Amino acid sequence: MIRRTCRIIPLVVGVIAIACQHVYAQIPTGTPRTDEPVRLNTTADIIIYLVLPLTVIILGIFWWFFYKKPKNKKEEEKRKESKT
Template identity: 75%
Template sequence: MIRKTSFNVILLAALIAMTCQHALGQIPTGTPRTDEPVRLNTTADIIIYLVLPLTVIVLGIFWWFFYKKPKNEREKEKADKN
């Protein structure tokens, strides 16, 4: 009974999300909007659109290879010993 209820709740939430996409996707009034592509003329734009995303990606890769992966291997070794 609980599984059926949770399925119905998820189905209802998905239905609401699909029907409200137009309303949720609107730009608020008073917000400046430009349909032009990003121009990398200023240092701030270069940092925001290039440097910061690349930094996050590189740090994520380093975190995976130097922290997460060795930790998983240590846990596997402990499990093998037991």
């Protein structure tokens, strides 16, 4: 019964998301709208659109290699030791 429910719930959520897609695509009233590309004339624009995303990506890569990956290796070594 639980397995059947676990299969139905994502299907229902997906159908609702597809059916209500036009609702999510609307722009709120009072929000400035421009169809122009981002101009990197000011320092604030450069920081917001270039520096911050690049730092997040670089920190994510460092986190993966220095924290997550060694942790997984240690867990694998513990599993191997416990099997023997």
